[in-house]
Amino acid sequence: MGKIPGNLLRKYVLRRTGSDRDDVIVGPGEGIDVSVLSAGGDLVIVAHSDPIVGALKRIGWLAVHIACNDVATAGVEPRWVLPTILLPEEWGEDMVDEVTRDVDEAARELGAAVVGGHTGYAVGSRRPIVVVTAIGIGERGKVLTSAGARPGDSVYVTKGAGVEGTAILASDFRDVLLSKGVGEDVIGSAETFMKEISVVKEAVSLARAGAVTAMHDATRGGVAEALIELAVASGVMIEVWEDKVPVRRETKVFAEVLDFDPLWMISSGTLVFTAPKDKEDVIKEVLSGLGISYAEVGVVREGEVCVVIHRAQGKEVLSEPKPEKDELARLWELYPRVTS
Amino acid sequence: MGKIPGNLLRKYVLRRTGSDRDDVIVGPGEGIDVSVLSAGGDLVIVAHSDPIVGALKRIGWLAVHIACNDVATAGVEPRWVLPTILLPEEWGEDMVDEVTRDVDEAARELGAAVVGGHTGYAVGSRRPIVVVTAIGIGERGKVLTSAGARPGDSVYVTKGAGVEGTAILASDFRDVLLSKGVGEDVIGSAETFMKEISVVKEAVSLARAGAVTAMHDATRGGVAEALIELAVASGVMIEVWEDKVPVRRETKVFAEVLDFDPLWMISSGTLVFTAPKDKEDVIKEVLSGLGISYAEVGVVREGEVCVVIHRAQGKEVLSEPKPEKDELARLWELYPRVTS
Numbered sequence: 001m002g003k004i005p006g007n008l009l010r011k012y013v014l015r016r017t018g019s020d021r022d023d024v025i026v027g028p029g030e031g032i033d034v035s036v037l038s039a040g041g042d043l044v045i046v047a048h049s050d051p052i053v054g055a056l057k058r059i060g061w062l063a064v065h066i067a068c069n070d071v072a073t074a075g076v077e078p079r080w081v082l083p084t085i086l087l088p089e090e091w092g093e094d095m096v097d098e099v100t101r102d103v104d105e106a107a108r109e110l111g112a113a114v115v116g117g118h119t120g121y122a123v124g125s126r127r128p129i130v131v132v133t134a135i136g137i138g139e140r141g142k143v144l145t146s147a148g149a150r151p152g153d154s155v156y157v158t159k160g161a162g163v164e165g166t167a168i169l170a171s172d173f174r175d176v177l178l179s180k181g182v183g184e185d186v187i188g189s190a191e192t193f194m195k196e197i198s199v200v201k202e203a204v205s206l207a208r209a210g211a212v213t214a215m216h217d218a219t220r221g222g223v224a225e226a227l228i229e230l231a232v233a234s235g236v237m238i239e240v241w242e243d244k245v246p247v248r249r250e251t252k253v254f255a256e257v258l259d260f261d262p263l264w265m266i267s268s269g270t271l272v273f274t275a276p277k278d279k280e281d282v283i284k285e286v287l288s289g290l291g292i293s294y295a296e297v298g299v300v301r302e303g304e305v306c307v308v309i310h311r312a313q314g315k316e317v318l319s320e321p322k323p324e325k326d327e328l329a330r331l332w333e334l335y336p337r338v339t340s
Numbered sequence: 341m342g343k344i345p346g347n348l349l350r351k352y353v354l355r356r357t358g359s360d361r362d363d364v365i366v367g368p369g370e371g372i373d374v375s376v377l378s379a380g381g382d383l384v385i386v387a388h389s390d391p392i393v394g395a396l397k398r399i400g401w402l403a404v405h406i407a408c409n410d411v412a413t414a415g416v417e418p419r420w421v422l423p424t425i426l427l428p429e430e431w432g433e434d435m436v437d438e439v440t441r442d443v444d445e446a447a448r449e450l451g452a453a454v455v456g457g458h459t460g461y462a463v464g465s466r467r468p469i470v471v472v473t474a475i476g477i478g479e480r481g482k483v484l485t486s487a488g489a490r491p492g493d494s495v496y497v498t499k500g501a502g503v504e505g506t507a508i509l510a511s512d513f514r515d516v517l518l519s520k521g522v523g524e525d526v527i528g529s530a531e532t533f534m535k536e537i538s539v540v541k542e543a544v545s546l547a548r549a550g551a552v553t554a555m556h557d558a559t560r561g562g563v564a565e566a567l568i569e570l571a572v573a574s575g576v577m578i579e580v581w582e583d584k585v586p587v588r589r590e591t592k593v594f595a596e597v598l599d600f601d602p603l604w605m606i607s608s609g610t611l612v613f614t615a616p617k618d619k620e621d622v623i624k625e626v627l628s629g630l631g632i633s634y635a636e637v638g639v640v641r642e643g644e645v646c647v648v649i650h651r652a653q654g655k656e657v658l659s660e661p662k663p664e665k666d667e668l669a670r671l672w673e674l675y676p677r678v679t680s
Binding site (some may be wrong): 002003006008009012013016017018019021023027028033036037039040043045047048049050051053065079080081082084086087091093096097100103104106107108110111112113114115116117118119120121122123124125126127129130131133135190228304332 | 341342343346348349352353357358359360361363364367368374375377379380383386387388389390391393394419420421422424426427431433437438440441444446447448450451452453454455456457458459462463464465466467469473475477498500554655664
């Protein structure tokens with residue numbers, strides 16, 4: 001699924017938002033991934049829709065997790081999901097079986113109910129598409145958005161940059177990796193990273209503990225893109241140090257032989273978040289309790305809206321989202337015979 | 341967009357609903373088009389997702405209206421929409437412009453806000469797809485579903501069977517219709533039926549007046565399919581008389597020359613609903629006040645779950661949804677050179 005450039009997003013999508021309604025607390029915005037809607041009183045609805053396109057294995061499972069991740073980054077538990085399953089024209093019963101089983105499994109893992117949606121096939125379509133809307137309920141004033149980062153906050157990254165991409169490479173680039181001398185054990189271990197795709201538990205727990213100001217799931221474009229979206233949405237500068245960003249051993253091995261940058265590798269499951277300095281202990285307690293590794297990687301500053309990544313070879317300064325710059329997408333173009 | 345057969349829906353989709361949650365008041369079911377979710381206290385959330393696939397003109401406008409129609413058949417005003425816009429791989433700025441303008445226009449017509457969603461392109465896709473989730477807020481106990489029809493109720497149909505299909509034919513089958521001697525004036529008049537695609541005002545007003553027990557928007561499969569969905573969801577028999585079903589003059593002309601059955605012609609905008617006998621006057625007041633034509637076409641009975649259509653040539657008995665039986669879909673197959 002490709003994103004359209006930021007200038008078109010600003011020119012069309014973000015300016016065409018229908019009727020003005022007082023009950024919209026947070027509507028569409030750059031780097032904003034959830035809608036926050038007043039249901040009356042202190043009650044707010046948090047909703048998010050996300051599509052997954054492809055012949056990808058486990059598309060239903062992935063689509064539910066990805067949509068729920070974004071609701072969770074608001075600090076709200078995703079309760080309900082509405083999956084729209086669009087099978088290709090040449091569909092079969094086995095596809096209905098597989099996608100619905102995967103949707104069901106992900107929803108059970110999350111404690112969410114599948115409450116509606118649509119299952120059908122699209123004439124002229126060759127690849128399955130699953131669009132999931134996830135909905136949760138929160139309390140007014142307690143819901144977070146990616147606009148909440150404040151100067152002085154610390155910046156954290158969980159799990160490891162590029163974990164999702166590493167798992168996808170282990171599966172889709174298996175032959176390439178083997179031919180370049182990567183061991184079966186490393187590839188097998190990397191494949192298991194897919195189990196870490198959810199940020200729901202940690203995001204909801206961190207928010208409940210009052211430990212965080214803004215959270216983002218690092219999807220396409222990885223940790224770098226997540227940092228830019230936080231900086232743009234919050235109107236701040238974010239400064240991080242590459243050598244502080246956690247990168248798994250398996251990701252390092254793959255990055256070495258395939259020559260990619262883990263910071264720009266798709267990384268759903270990696271939570272990028274900001275928190276006041278004095279919340280260090282609470283964060284440690286919450287994440288250690290859940291068995292989730294993490295690292296403090298930088299700081300939020302006042303100043304020009306941008307992300308500064310200090311690298312061994314110098315500074316990388318990023319001032320607007322670059323959705324097209326994803327390392328997995330680049331590798332797929334470099335290795336056209338590898339199919340997902 | 342094709343639906344999958346009812347047996348696969350029952351075997352897979354309706355049985356794989358994730359975690360059991362007490363806050364799901366109405367979840368997935370045959371003929372059920374909305375999800376009703378408890379937000380705590382008397383407050384309920386009504387949500388619905390619907391996809392539109394195709395090179396269809398005004399896809400964004402149509403997708404917003406279709407999704408909002410279903411929320412409105414619960415008697416609830418659609419407040420917020422989340423459109424997921426999936427452009428084809430060969431997308432251009434003009435498409436972003438057109439689809440977002442159409443989404444915005446439909447949302448304004450309905451008083452709804454566009455609060456999120458996603459805009460991107462799908463690699464390998466040749467036709468635009470728009471999936472819209474519409475959300476509204478209702479009061480517990482006052483929300484309707486298509487399971488509400490009760491024996492003794494009267495059955496009503498608004499506007500005319502096949503109005504949407506008639507408008508689509510006027511545009512897509514223009515040359516065929518002209519070649520068969522249909523006048524420019526009839527075709528021009530039929531084209532304007534597209535403006536009647538929304539059922540939101542009448543559905544919300546009828547529900548507020550406490551006049552109805554169940555409502556359904558007649559989309560694919562038309563009035564016949566809507567009646568089956570009401571019968572199946574409510575567990576009742578519905579008996580209707582073909583000659584009582586309103587059919588516009590333009591639809592009759594097209595049906596004559598193209599040889600189709602208006603009752604099975606796609607008809608979004610046509611509200612099919614059931615109401616207690618003593619609500620006749622309230623219904624008249626509400627619908628006349630909105631300038632919407634309608635007719636009483638039959639009655640709800642106890643007995644075997646089915647729809648009985650009394651036709652001049654005899655009885656047609658329908659016992660389960662036949663989503664594949666839509667007259668517009670059949671005509672498109674018969675006239676392959678006509679493209680939408």
